[in-house]
Amino acid sequence: xxxxxxxxxxxxxxxxxxASLNCTYSDRGxxxxxxxxxxxxxxxxxxxxxxxxxxxxxxxxTAQLNKASQYVSLLIRDSQPSxxxxxxxxVNMGSARQLTFxxxxxxxxxx
Amino acid sequence: xAEVAQSPRYKITEKSQxxxxxxxPISGHATLYWYRQILGQGPELLVQFQDESVVDDSQLPxxxxxxxxxxxxxxxLKIQPAELGDSAMYxxxxxxxxxxxxxxxxxxxxxxx
Numbered sequence: 001x002x003x004x005x006x007x008x009x010x011x012x013x014x015x016x017x018x019a020s021l022n023c024t025y026s027d028r029g030x031x032x033x034x035x036x037x038x039x040x041x042x043x044x045x046x047x048x049x050x051x052x053x054x055x056x057x058x059x060x061x062t063a064q065l066n067k068a069s070q071y072v073s074l075l076i077r078d079s080q081p082s083x084x085x086x087x088x089x090x091v092n093m094g095s096a097r098q099l100t101f102x103x104x105x106x107x108x109x110x111x
Numbered sequence: 112x113a114e115v116a117q118s119p120r121y122k123i124t125e126k127s128q129x130x131x132x133x134x135x136p137i138s139g140h141a142t143l144y145w146y147r148q149i150l151g152q153g154p155e156l157l158v159q160f161q162d163e164s165v166v167d168d169s170q171l172p173x174x175x176x177x178x179x180x181x182x183x184x185x186x187x188l189k190i191q192p193a194e195l196g197d198s199a200m201y202x203x204x205x206x207x208x209x210x211x212x213x214x215x216x217x218x219x220x221x222x223x224x
Contacts, residue, residue: 004153032210034212034213036215041220042217042218043200043202043215043216043217043218044154044202044215045215046212046213046214049212088153088154090153092210096166096167097209097210098156098159098167099144099156099213101153101154101155102153103151103152103153104152104153
């Protein structure tokens with residue numbers, strides 16, 4: 001079992017729709033959670049960080065965290081074609097609190 | 112805006128040759144990370160430095176890989192000899208301190224022929 005699991009996709013949504021990306025993690029003691037966006041051939045770019053249960057909003061992006069369920073999600077409202085990328089969930093976990101990444105979910109926003 | 116710098120951006124080499132990658136973290140960032148990302152997977156940590164000290168190199172294949180950060184600023188990752196399976200993106204990241212948010216450089220894409 002992978003430590004950080006994401007649906008690999010691809011996930012396709014029409015322009016203007018809400019895209020929902022999900023992530024589960026295995027270490028119940030994890031405290032820090034991150035979403036990175038990665039365009040093809042580029043490096044990961046930080047979108048959101050979240051540390052407390054509940055929602056955190058930043059523009060069109062909302063991160064949701066439920067530590068009891070070991071679940072973190074990213075919602076993208078009013079999706080744009082420029083949002084088409086791979087979204088990586090990352091969790092600080094383990095005794096060394098290393099940043100562990102999921103394999104990413106590939107999102108395509110259709111014009 | 113401060114950025115992590117990496118060079119070269121692309122490297123093509125033949126197997127058994129030596130390659131080296133360089134990273135300059137964001138100024139003032141004490142923690143530096145080297146990751147390897149294989150196509151279709153998330154980045155995997157190779158080595159982590161706190162200032163000039165290695166704090167985690169448990170996933171670094173030490174028979175062929177080495178990393179240093181002699182003055183606690185920039186860092187070099189070396190592979191000798193390169194193997195076909197080393198073809199990947201090598202990413203450097205830095206953070207203000209341990210467990211703080213990590214910021215990635217543009218990466219070095221390595222192709223071993």
